[in-house]
Every structure is written in structure tokens, then in C-alpha cells.
Amino acid sequence: MTNQPEAVPDAQSGEVPTWRDRAVERSLRGARAKAMSRSDRFIDAAMEILSETGRTDFTVQELIERSKTSLRSFYQHFSGKEELLLALFEEIITTTSEEWSEEVEQVDALTSLRLLLDRIYGQAAGPGGAGINRALSVFHLHLAESRPADYARVLAPLRVLIHEQVEKGIAEKTIRADLDPDILATIMLQTLVGAAHMHALGAQPNGKPIDSDRLWDFCLGGLKA
Amino acid sequence: MTNQPEAVPDAQSGEVPTWRDRAVERSLRGARAKAMSRSDRFIDAAMEILSETGRTDFTVQELIERSKTSLRSFYQHFSGKEELLLALFEEIITTTSEEWSEEVEQVDALTSLRLLLDRIYGQAAGPGGAGINRALSVFHLHLAESRPADYARVLAPLRVLIHEQVEKGIAEKTIRADLDPDILATIMLQTLVGAAHMHALGAQPNGKPIDSDRLWDFCLGGLKA
DNA sequence: CCAGGGTGGAAGTCACGTTCTCAAAAACGC
DNA sequence: GCGTTTTTGAGAACGTGACTTCCACCCTGG
DSSP states (O other): OOOOOTTTTTGGGGGSSSOTTTTTHHHHHHOGGGSSOOHHHHHHHHHHHHHOOOSSSOOOHHHHHHHTTOHHHHHOOOSHHHHHHHHHHHHHHHHHHHHHHHHHTTTTTHHHHHHHHHHHOOOSSTTTTTHHHHHHHHHHHHHHHHOHHHHHHHHHHHHHHHHHHHHHHHHTTOOSSSSOOOOEEEHHHHHHHHHHHHHHOOTTTTTTOOOOOHHHHHHHHBBBB | OOOOOOOOOGGGOSOOOOOHHHHHHHOSSSOTTTTHHHHHHHHHHHHHHHHHHOOSOOOOOHHOOOOTTOHHHHHOOOOSSSHHHHHHHHHEEEEEEEHHHHHHHSSSSHHHHHHHHHHHHHHSSSHHHHHHHHHEEEEEEEEHOOOHHHHHHHHHHHHHHHHHHHHHHHHTBOSSSOHEEEEHHHHHHHHHHHHHHHHHTTTTTTOOOOOOHHHHHHHHHHHOO
């Protein structure tokens, strides 16, 4: 029931939800440790580890060494390792969803969805991108298992985004109207996220990754009017 | 956070025992502990726990108590807990794949695929079905993360099965031929397995589970010629 | 100025997978 | 049957890693 780490000091200042604007981008360029609040240091260090190793099984010890803080302090800010990861995860999803939301604002529904597919499924590139991607997938799975409700909550922004595009497409008459848009959006999300997981983990059942064009071809069939 | 939104409402339709049911039954049948090999005792006990709790985080201690064996013996037969689960998982996939393979032998491709969708995604009915379902999903995820190669290997029979149906459908001209059947099969598998995970874990992003008809509707769009 | 709370440091607790010890029990070869 | 070898049971022991506790410093705000 404790969805939030209650001990976070900045929580009372009111700007809780925006953990860090541009968390991904900025936190990868370091050298500002001094200026940052404690919580930021932890988040930052975790992000570093994730992008370097792509694994979520780093030890808390490792985290505090890297962030140059103490165990004592860590547990003052987060109720546990999982809370830290959850905060990170949520932040990334929220941030990127907002970003993508702007990107697709002016475009027609099918193009938007295609773009989202590329973003969700295809972004194994970039600095630390693959690592973060893998880590995100891993944590997706952890979270889906251990706290399905939180998982659903955290993923909501993305689902809403897709949902909006589906509605848009229905209005444009390019997307089928015989399925509940909510259901359609959920199926799309699941398909994309599932594919992204396998892609990021390199667990393609047939050995070679599916390229996004094919995946889109498939989805398009299920989507269009 | 009681993660139990899974009093699956639409679970009624199938009184046909699902693959998980059969697997459970096969493995639980009879009091033949004495006659069983040690390995079987472990496998058997694990299957029991899985079907009762749906969790893979039982302790090895619990396992050996239930199987009335010893720790010493356990590590004689399995290199670790993960190996045991892997064996179990592989066994279930192999067995059920063979079973389903027979089921779809005489049917047209689209009907076959629909049937497979129901089997894979479908209702966690029957004794221990939900538990096994959940446990399998959880282990799917663990495995995909920790040993992608093993994951792909273990899932292969299922992928092959779907692949065969896709080929059949192409021959029947009911399934599109413009996509590589192998790719198509992989996408289908991913979609179904991904949906099954969310379903079993009760992590539907929109709160309510997708019923299999809708999911089929979507897939059909991506499949048909 | 001083009380209270954040902080680092280090030691301690706990759970759990895994390994080790040792003697009893089975299994096996003859 | 009878030695020998292998397997087993019972449980102690070890390693690791999350989390806690204790304590002695800072700080800072009232």
C-alpha cells in the first residue's frame, strides 16, 4: 500500500511527480554530484549503473559507493532497493511519454502509432540506450510480477498515449471502430512492450530479431479499419 | 496490494482441460512416491507448490520438506533451484506442445491458431490451473531475463507449432504470404505469450483483462491474407 | 546556543541458496 | 551373505545481499 517512499524530504516541497526533468539525458552526464540532493545522487548513480550494465541486480552497496553516500542515508530516502527502481522507472516512463506525446501531436493516427512502435520497440541505439533498455525490460518484468498494480499504474501514461492515438484514428476512420479503443490500445501496448522485452533481452525465439517494419505490418492488420 | 484481480470472469467457457491442468494432473496423479525416482519427487513437489501458490519464490527448504527428501539429495540431482524450475518448465512446454500438435492436426489453419490462442492465453481454469499459469508466467520472465538462450530453446516447440499452422494457412491461402512465416509465427507467439503473462499476473494496464475474442480479432487482422 | 534531524561508518540481523560433514542405508558385485 | 561403493538424511555451516541499529558527528533553525 505504500506506493511512495515516504521519507523523501523533497516530497513535502510539492514538486513530487517530476522527479527530475530529463532524467535520462541529464543524469548520464555527471560531475554535478555536489549540487544534487541526496535523492538525486541515488537516482543518478542507479541510472549510471543501469546504463552501463543493463542489470538491476547491482547491490545496494555498489550503489552507495558510486553515489558516495551511506547505507544509512539510502534507507532514509527510499524504503528499499525496489522503491528506488520504481521511482526511476516511473520517471523514465513519464518523461518519455510526455516527450512522445508532443512528437505525435500533429500527425495522423497511423503515423503516430508507427512512430510509437519505433520508439518503444526500436530504441536500442544511442549512448547507454541498450543498457537502459535492457534494464527497463528487466524491471518491467520484475514489477509486473511483484506488484502488478504498480506496474499498471506506472505504465498508464504510455497506455493513455496509445489510447489517444487509437481514438484519433477512429475519428479519422483509419482505425477500426468495432473494437473498444481501450482494449485495442491495451493489446497494442502489450504487443509492443512484449516484443520490446524479447528484443532487449535477446530472447527472440527464432534466433534473429524481428525488424520493426514487420512488426508494424502485423499490427497494422489488427488496427486498420 | 493483493495482486489477485484474477477471478477471471470469462473463464467459464472452456471446460476442456487446459494444458496446465493436464500437466498438473499428470504430475500429481497418484500416491506413488515410493516408486518414483528422486528427481521425480522433486519435480512433483515443485509442481504441487506451483499449482497451490503460483509463486516460484518458495524456498528450497520448503521443497525438500514437501518431497520428504533432503537438501543433500536435492543438490545431488539438480545443480540448483533454477535448474529444477527449468526442467519443470521445459517438460510442461514440450508435453503440451505435443498435445496441442495433435489437437490441431485435422483443422484448418485459422481455427488451429484460434485454438492455440485459447490454450496459451486462455482461462486458468481447473484445479491449480491459475497457480500454474501464474507460476509459468513468472518463470517465463525469470528465464527470459537470466538465460535468454535457454528461454528461446525451451519455447521452440511452441514456436514450431505455430509456425506449422502459419505455413498451413499460407497453403490454404487464408494467411497472408507477404510476411516471412517464421517472422509471423514469432510475432504471434510473442503477442500471445505477452498477453498471457499480463493476464496471469493480473497486470492488465487498463485494469480489466482482455477477453480472448478481442485478442483474436486483433491477431486475425495481422494474420489473414 | 542548543535541540533535532540528516549523515557517514561500521557492526549486526535475517533470509535463503548452496556446500560440507558424517554416519546410516541402499545398491551392487561376487 | 558380505565387503565395497554410492546415495541418502539430518543438520550445521558458509556466502551474499537486503535491511537495521547504534553512535558520534555535523548542520541548521528557532
